[in-house]
Amino acid sequence: MASLNVLVAVCLVYVALLFIVAFAADRKASRGHRSAWLRSPLIYTLSLSIYCTAWTFYGAVGYAARSGLEFITIYLGPTLVMIGWWWGLRKLVRIGRSQRVTSIADLISARYGKSNTLAICVTILAVIGVTPYIALQLQSITLSFATFAEADPARQLYETTTVFWVAAGLAVFAILFGTRNLNANERHHGVVTAVALEAVVKLVALLAVGIFVVWGLSDGIGETMARVDASQIGQWQMQGDRWATITFLSAAAFVCLPRMFQVMVVENEDERHLRVAAWAFPLYLLLMSLFVVPIAAIGLELLPVGANPDLFVLTIPLSQGRDGLAMLSFLGGFSSATSMVIVAAMALSTMVSNHIVMPIWLRMQGHGASVSGDVRNVVLLARRVSIAVIMALGYFYYRLAGQDAALASIGLISFAGIAQILPALVGGLFWRGATRTGALAGLSLGFLIWLYTMLLPALGGGLLPDAVLTDGLFGFSWLRPQALFGIEGLDPIVHAVMWSMALNAAAFCTVSLATFPNPLERLQGAQFVNVFDHSAGPRGWTGLVAQSEDLMVMSQRILGAGEAQDFFQSEAIRQGSHGGLPEPTPAFLERLERELSGSVGAAAAHAMVGQIAGGSSVSVEDLLAVADETAQMLEYSGQLEVQSKELSRTAKKLRETNEKLTQISQQKDAFLSQVSHELRTPMTSIRAFSEILRDTEGGSEEDTVRHASIIHDEALRLTRLLNDLLDLSVLESGQVSLNMTVGSLGEVLDHAVSTALAGSDKPLNVIRQPSTEVVRISSDLDRLSQVFINLIANAQKYCDAENPEISIVASTRYGRLRIDFLDNGSGIPRASQQLIFEKFSRVSPEKAGGAGLGLAICREIMLRLGGDVRYLSGHPGGAFRVSLPLAPDLVT
Numbered sequence: 001m002a003s004l005n006v007l008v009a010v011c012l013v014y015v016a017l018l019f020i021v022a023f024a025a026d027r028k029a030s031r032g033h034r035s036a037w038l039r040s041p042l043i044y045t046l047s048l049s050i051y052c053t054a055w056t057f058y059g060a061v062g063y064a065a066r067s068g069l070e071f072i073t074i075y076l077g078p079t080l081v082m083i084g085w086w087w088g089l090r091k092l093v094r095i096g097r098s099q100r101v102t103s104i105a106d107l108i109s110a111r112y113g114k115s116n117t118l119a120i121c122v123t124i125l126a127v128i129g130v131t132p133y134i135a136l137q138l139q140s141i142t143l144s145f146a147t148f149a150e151a152d153p154a155r156q157l158y159e160t161t162t163v164f165w166v167a168a169g170l171a172v173f174a175i176l177f178g179t180r181n182l183n184a185n186e187r188h189h190g191v192v193t194a195v196a197l198e199a200v201v202k203l204v205a206l207l208a209v210g211i212f213v214v215w216g217l218s219d220g221i222g223e224t225m226a227r228v229d230a231s232q233i234g235q236w237q238m239q240g241d242r243w244a245t246i247t248f249l250s251a252a253a254f255v256c257l258p259r260m261f262q263v264m265v266v267e268n269e270d271e272r273h274l275r276v277a278a279w280a281f282p283l284y285l286l287l288m289s290l291f292v293v294p295i296a297a298i299g300l301e302l303l304p305v306g307a308n309p310d311l312f313v314l315t316i317p318l319s320q321g322r323d324g325l326a327m328l329s330f331l332g333g334f335s336s337a338t339s340m341v342i343v344a345a346m347a348l349s350t351m352v353s354n355h356i357v358m359p360i361w362l363r364m365q366g367h368g369a370s371v372s373g374d375v376r377n378v379v380l381l382a383r384r385v386s387i388a389v390i391m392a393l394g395y396f397y398y399r400l401a402g403q404d405a406a407l408a409s410i411g412l413i414s415f416a417g418i419a420q421i422l423p424a425l426v427g428g429l430f431w432r433g434a435t436r437t438g439a440l441a442g443l444s445l446g447f448l449i450w451l452y453t454m455l456l457p458a459l460g461g462g463l464l465p466d467a468v469l470t471d472g473l474f475g476f477s478w479l480r481p482q483a484l485f486g487i488e489g490l491d492p493i494v495h496a497v498m499w500s501m502a503l504n505a506a507a508f509c510t511v512s513l514a515t516f517p518n519p520l521e522r523l524q525g526a527q528f529v530n531v532f533d534h535s536a537g538p539r540g541w542t543g544l545v546a547q548s549e550d551l552m553v554m555s556q557r558i559l560g561a562g563e564a565q566d567f568f569q570s571e572a573i574r575q576g577s578h579g580g581l582p583e584p585t586p587a588f589l590e591r592l593e594r595e596l597s598g599s600v601g602a603a604a605a606h607a608m609v610g611q612i613a614g615g616s617s618v619s620v621e622d623l624l625a626v627a628d629e630t631a632q633m634l635e636y637s638g639q640l641e642v643q644s645k646e647l648s649r650t651a652k653k654l655r656e657t658n659e660k661l662t663q664i665s666q667q668k669d670a671f672l673s674q675v676s677h678e679l680r681t682p683m684t685s686i687r688a689f690s691e692i693l694r695d696t697e698g699g700s701e702e703d704t705v706r707h708a709s710i711i712h713d714e715a716l717r718l719t720r721l722l723n724d725l726l727d728l729s730v731l732e733s734g735q736v737s738l739n740m741t742v743g744s745l746g747e748v749l750d751h752a753v754s755t756a757l758a759g760s761d762k763p764l765n766v767i768r769q770p771s772t773e774v775v776r777i778s779s780d781l782d783r784l785s786q787v788f789i790n791l792i793a794n795a796q797k798y799c800d801a802e803n804p805e806i807s808i809v810a811s812t813r814y815g816r817l818r819i820d821f822l823d824n825g826s827g828i829p830r831a832s833q834q835l836i837f838e839k840f841s842r843v844s845p846e847k848a849g850g851a852g853l854g855l856a857i858c859r860e861i862m863l864r865l866g867g868d869v870r871y872l873s874g875h876p877g878g879a880f881r882v883s884l885p886l887a888p889d890l891v892t
């Protein structure tokens with residue numbers, strides 16, 4: 001029987017061996033000449049095996065003894081991911097490299113616009129999810145020690161002391177190899193190599209125990225299978241929902257667990273290693289699970305009832321007196337636990353120090369802290385302290401809950417917690433519309449539901465009062481942690497995973513759709529989603545000219561070609577280089593950034609210019625994609641602006657037309673009432689006098705003649721009015737046909753004067769200047785004469801001078817013929833000068849000689865003839881000016 005001392009000694013030797021391996025690998029890496037196999041996909045594949053912790057090494061057998069083949073789901077998830085989703089992993093690795101990602105929190109934060117809030121959330125979630133898992137590893141090491149101690153009566157084991165020393169030892173190892181220096185790419189060759197060695201040890205150990213069981217304790221495969229059938233494992237029934245849920249959980253955890261992310265993405269040296277790992281790692285898992293069922297079945301059969309099936313891997317060889325094998329098995333379990341704890345502590349410490357400790361420290365330092373040696377030391381110190389704190393957390397968790405049987409199920413609970421990162425991670429990789437707020441919403445909701453439906457009920461210990469468990473939160477039965485929204489009868493794990501993941505994903509999607517990503521998020525989103533399109537490797541922007549050209553291309557897309565060229569040219573001239581592109585000096589970059597920020601906002605402009613000129617790993621294609629989008633948006637908004645301007649123009653036109661129509665309709669009404677009024681006056685007098693004629697008998701002849709002549713005059717007036725109205729309506733409708741002829745102005749005036757004066761016996765002296773009238777005109781002479789007649793007749797009618805006279809003066813100016821009709825009356829008051837051209841307008845009743853249509857007709861006629869008639873306001877008497885276009889060849 002191996003004594004505990006031997007066991008401790010073997011352990012120490014083993015740890016020393018790991019130290020040497022890690023140390024040697026680190027040294028070789030730092031000197032840059034590592035042997036080929038150290039750089040081969042083999043080490044990478046083996047390092048992935050930290051997925052198999054003590055929970056899988058010992059626990060799988062226990063799991064199989066209790067729940068039959070269900071333990072396979074734990075291996076099935078990662079296998080499906082490796083085989084079916086290796087392109088997704090490749091994307092993750094590519095992004096990890098191009099963005100210099102240091103942890104899963106860093107990745108999520110980088111994707112969503114470098115948000116530290118998100119990083120803190122992921123870190124806290126990871127710490128809460130992983131701490132119990134670390135405690136589980138400590139428990140398994142302690143249990144395995146205890147198993148040996150039981151077999152060694154010479155020594156009494158103090159459990160708590162063992163755990164303490166184990167935790168302290170692991171912390172020292174993690175600190176030594178995980179935080180030896182600050183590497184830009186955060187790779188830890190030493191740790192990875194040690195982990196690979198441990199992977200071999202645990203596989204060999206489990207295979208050895210398996211082979212011993214199948215061929216040592218049983219008589220080969222056939223008999224073993226028969227014994228399996230006979231055991232309680234043979235009666236196992238598959239539960240479809242649990243099977244699917246746990247497979248999903250293990251797949252999600254495989255991608256999201258901080259330690260898995262550490263070895264798979266951060267420690268990855270070559271993307272091509274994934275290709276080998278895609279088949280080699282599932283093979284490793286297959287070998288790890290090969291003998292689980294036989295060990296469980298034989299263990300159940302051989303060992304006394306009540307023996308802990310979680311320790312069968314250890315207790316079977318011990319019970320058979322195979323100390324060597326037991327020792328190997330112990331080392332296998334020890335390897336599983338230590339490798340997990342070390343890598344997990346390293347990964348978590350990176351997250352805690354980068355996203356929680358450092359931001360606080362930097363804030364405390366104010367803005368003066370620059371990245372110098374002291375900051376690096378602070379980072380290292382923060383990491384070391386974080387590792388110690390995380391290990392201490394694991395230790396205390398074990399002390400608090402270690403004796404509890406609930407610890408065994410903590411693996412799945414841990415998985416479910418970590419799986420809450422999945423929607424934000426996968427969404428961030430494949431969906432550009434995913435936003436920071438969406439990720440935050442999904443993550444927090446999923447985390448809370450997981451806490452409430454899974455972690456708190458499982459922890460027990462009064463953390464969640466019994467009343468809440470049975471009656472729901474605040475007495476709402478639909479808020480019972482294990483029957484949310486009234487859905488009962490589900491397996492607790494299925495229930496919790498279903499609700500937390502479904503609501504997490506739903507919140508993530510809806511909030512993402514409802515919010516708009518900021519420029520940095522959009523930029524990062526484009527880079528993450530399109531990482532394969534352009535990141536064949538990090539591109540270096542060494543040539544300054546290349547930078548200027550790229551800046552130019554980007555600026556053109558944002559500012560428009562013309563403006564960008566002008567800006568660059570003026571900058572080049574400012575720098576004294578004529579004809580070339582400006583050098584990307586800080587001053588120039590600053591001005592360019594200001595120029596761009598007008599279009600895309602300050603943050604995006606800063607990021608864009610910074611990324612091109614700063615030579616960081618953001619690819620130009622990404623910037624251009626974002627710039628293109630911005631340009632399209634600007635163009636679109638430009639189009640919208642044009643359209644809205646056009647719309648408002650049309651609306652204005654419509655309004656004007658509408659006003660005009662209303663006016664016209666009002667005018668029409670006024671006109672009709674005027675006309676009926678004008679018609680009624682002569683009609684009334686005709687009727688009255690004709691009645692008098694009819695009814696008066698024996699009246700004097702003189703009276704009869706007078707009455708008859710009044711009737712005649714009124715009838716004439718009526719005819720004139722009707723003629724005028726008809727004439728006006730023909731002119732206004734535009735249907736008038738003009739009879740254009742050529743004649744002399746003098747002749748037209750002669751005709752007009754004689755016609756105007758003929759109708760009345762009122763004296764009017766007409767003064768003319770025949771010399772000015774020797775002009776030949778081409779027009780509708782009859783219509784023109786009608787205008788002249790009207791003006792002369794008006795002077796005759798309305799000139800109130802004692803000796804009324806009118807002078808008619810013609811002149812030509814600016815290619816137009818002007819004929820002024822000036823009388824010596826009192827003229828027309830200023831207020832009425834415009835009005836008199838309107839229909840039925842008369843200055844005052846005493847001056848009214850007609851219906852007020854004369855000047856309206858004149859205006860219409862002159863409009864048709866291409867000229868106009870207006871009142872000359874400066875003249876003391878009545879003054880009208882008729883002007884006409886004058887064909888140049890007709891001037892005589």
Ligand code: ADP
Pocket residue numbers: 790794795798799823825826827828836841842843844847848849850851852853854855856878879
């Ligand atoms: P009507 O056909 O009734 O003469 P007009 O349109 O020709 O009407 O003239 C409108 C008004 O302008 C007249 O009622 C008159 O009061 C005024 N008016 C026109 N010509 C003169 C003038 N030479 N001197 C003073 N008032 C005039």
